[in-house]
Amino acid sequence: MPASPDPSALSRSLALGLPFVVSKRMFGREAFFTAGRMFAFLTEASLVLRLPEPERSDLLRAGLARPFLGEGIPTVHGWVEVGLSGEREDRLHRLLVAGHEAVRRLSKSSRHRRSRTRARRLIRLS
Numbered sequence: 001m002p003a004s005p006d007p008s009a010l011s012r013s014l015a016l017g018l019p020f021v022v023s024k025r026m027f028g029r030e031a032f033f034t035a036g037r038m039f040a041f042l043t044e045a046s047l048v049l050r051l052p053e054p055e056r057s058d059l060l061r062a063g064l065a066r067p068f069l070g071e072g073i074p075t076v077h078g079w080v081e082v083g084l085s086g087e088r089e090d091r092l093h094r095l096l097v098a099g100h101e102a103v104r105r106l107s108k109s110s111r112h113r114r115s116r117t118r119a120r121r122l123i124r125l126s
Contacts, residue, residue: 007084011047014093015040018100027070035107039099046081049095052102056080078102
């Protein structure tokens with residue numbers, strides 16, 4: 001019987017397979033960014049993700065994740081910790097995609113909001 005893949009290596013491979021993802025070291029761990037924002041990082045035994053609602057609430061309610069409480073990561077931004085032991089590849093992929101898409105949407109909306117604010121400032125200065 002073939003050995004099951006290392007869950008950290010599998011998570012890393014799935015994250016780097018998403019479009020426009022860059023891997024960097026943060027907090028002594030490997031973190032994954034898209035559009036300049038972090039959406040996930042690996043710890044020794046878990047995957048920490050920034051998830052949108054209702055995915056975040058659903059995972060917490062089902063007991064499949066716990067809120068991530070770490071230094072430098074505000075709890076109000078939807079960070080959850082999912083244990084890697086026994087996780088299926090399809091579920092890890094679905095969670096990574098949800099976090100990736102949420103951060104990309106957030107980046108687009110904040111970029112749009114910043115450009116409107118800048119335009120208002122320029123109009124007032126004129």
